Amino acid sequence: MPEFLLEVGTEELPALDAPVLAAALARTLEQGLKEARLPFQGTEIYWTPRRLAVLVRGLPERQEDLVEEVRGPAVVVGLDPDGNPTQAALGFLRKYGASPEDLVRKKVGEKEYLFLRVRTPGKPTGEILTELIPPAIRSLPCRKTMRWDSSGLSFLRPIRWLVCLLDGEVLPVRLGALEAGRTTRGHRFFGPGEVELASPGQYVEALRAARVVADPAERAEMIREAAARVEAEHGVKALWTEELLGIIVGSLEWPAPVLGEFPAEFLDLPAPVIAAVLHEEGKFVPFARDGEPAPVFLGFRDGKEDDRGHVRRGYERVVKARLRDARFFFENDLKRPLAERVPDLRGVVYEARLGTVWDKVQRIREICAHLSRHLWMDAAEREKLEKLLDRAAFLCKADLTTEMVKEFPELEGVMGGIYARRSGEPEEVARAIEEHLLPRTRSDELPKTVLGTALSLADKLDTVTGAIMIGEVPTGSRDPYGIRRAANALISLILRKPLVVDLFDVIDAVAEFYPRLPGGKGPGEVKAFLVERLRHILRDDHDIPHDVVEAVLAVPRGDFLGLLERARALASLRGDAALAEVAQLFERLRNITGDHEETSFDPQRFQQEEERELWRAYLRAEGHVRRALEGRDYVAALKALLPLGEPIHRYFERVFVMVEDEGIRRNRLSFLRALLSLFLEIGDLSKLTT
């Protein structure tokens, strides 16, 4: 069966973009083939910095023929009383080159029509592909596009060649100034230059012979194996990050390891600084021995082992120079205690309307002061922790003025912690500063200490509150202040830690510290934004069914953890018959109480036994529910509510609520409203779909 190869040859693509583009190219192609009725056995994706390729296996020679039923005139119009075609029917037949015996009668609704089965012969596969390719390439989702010639074509980097091979045949594809061929290119320095491909199937091996590993998974394996060899030989452990591996895989066509060393005298630099120097630009893999930095690093040269050590010497020279720079920054930074730098933050703009970083620090301190009331119940402990937390908040942004953080922005926070320790600040304070940017994303590592957690919460809450109060609410994909990410991290910190804190309460308490501007928003919008993020997180990260999420969020609360726990409780009982019944009755309760808000009632004025029965059940349930809520046992609370189903049911059967007598009516409504409020402690059960 025919095979097809598409290769888009480029100048070096950014390392992390190539995989995204290659996957998109395959997807677009697969989609196009399906729409063109060209089934295939499978696709294989290959890419390097200089090429995106898709190999399609098991294609048919041509499209399947398309058979469609076409509707012609109605039978009464198309056939005369003898059953012979009229002029109208003959015209219809001529249009499709068919004869009268091809006509079929079929009913559509009440009327009968003449139909033809029309067969459109399928086109050869090559013809379809030739049309498919140029738009597929043009539609690739580039992060940024550029022009390189006057053909009007734009892409992430210049496209320099194109291979379109269907079995042995070149398809006549044109793209911008390029014409497709069968010629690919090998490695820039260690390949034979141009490589002719006889057929798609030999792509991977032909490139391998030209010193290119086209399969990114294979390159990743070569890189990991090289690191594992160093680990085994030197008794060290590689310090990988996902991004580092991605960048190395994405910038090489043939990874060849080069092991380097740096002088041990630099080992007194903090480990994160050494890692930052080596990670810079995704170049070198750092190693640790017994948890401490080891004076070796692994780089990767493209194409060939470094037999004569030229490359190793070059790498070592660069690393040494950068470590020397880092030491220079470090020693300079240490000349001033961290606290002395804090006033300099008055000169660092955070956001024009939100003031300087100094102003942000003051707001973070206010938030911390309010948070501590939520986080620490024990008064004696609170006093001690409050002081430490305030100190950490005061210092947490001071490292922004250090040379090291200016040079390595990813060390923000980490350096603050190191410098705090060196300035003689308490260890708890240093740790809190070190941890206060964690988690950076929903899935990132969390702060370990209680102070770091509080500080992180305060910092993120300020970021979100500030941006929304000045009207910078993210829309669509636009989120210039990174508010969504900050809010996600904040919520994920609360849910994963987990933390009991009423965010709404804190937001109300600190709202006065933010500017009120025309076009700005209020605390209500901040809360609504956070609830909206919570909605996504409950669904995506905690697998809470959609209807359960809606049920608990219908009654917004600042205690996000409580909302998650309520949702879990509801989800665990979802499908339970008693719950389903209660959910239905809930709806009736709500409809009948309408906008009646009064909840105090007088049991003395109940007239019917069903009222008193429900009242007794309510009293029993209420006690259980309140106790369960206090203990944050939402399953128990929910279970305590379920026995109310039966008495409510009887009540609705026997008791007529909307009686003439206003006193009795209002008393009944107030009672039902109180009952409803008890249910609302869990959520709006009417949102449940089962």
Add this chain to the structure above:
Amino acid sequence: MRSGERRVRTFQDLVLALHEYWRDRGCVIFEPYDVEKGAGTFNPATFFGCLGPDPWRVAYVEPSRRPTDGRYGENPIRLRLHHQYQVILKPPPPDIQDLYLGSLEHVGIDLREHDVKFSEDDWESPTLGAWGVGWQVWLDEMEITQFTYFQQMGGIDLDPVSVELTYGLERIALFLQGVESAFDLRWSEDVKYGELWHEKERQFSIYNFEKADVERIRRMFELAEAEARACLEAGLVFPAYDHTLRCSHLFNVLDARGAISVAERETYIARIRELARACAQRYLRLLEERRARVLA
């Protein structure tokens, strides 16, 4: 000449070898432009050369002054003034990368013995209203060249686009001569880089960081800006551009002196960009008028 044969022993040999290479590929060998500037891109041969439809190939050395990079002559590679070798190719030929790599071989770098990587780096100059897409070129993981496909200059979309190659001459010389400090480079067979530049680095660092009179420099900025505007009104685009360059350099001095707050910074940059934009637009109008005259 095959790689390896050439003996580029000195800094000046390096410049001469690049001149030779790019001359043979149709470049005008231009001179540094004698107004202070932060990068070779600011040279009128690049700024104006990239504008308009006509093909243009030029190469030149540009002493580039970046006051904030000064280290009193105490850092082996961070310099207040470094030398860029600048090449503009408009339109860029399809084999531009190979052409560039050929220049490295021509100055004696054996690409099969070293590690060359093109690593994503999109370039932008807010003051010139210019941006482009390209790479930093790394030689054994040391940055030696900025390789950019300009997309805009003076706020104007370029058609055709130009490729700018900016070689860091000190970096390449360090590599070729196998020394670790720029001041130890051989400028010629008899004269060291340090003899020519060390005292200048020291003095200018003192001046830029400690002594430059902020009030006077601010006034000089205002004067240069006013002069640029006056020139633009008189249709004198090249003198206007010279004064724009002065504004840019004076801003850099104020910046190094720590005299510019973050808030002010944006405003200063916007003022210079406005001038650069106006120069670019005025220049294009000039080209059109000239073309109209030729056709008439």
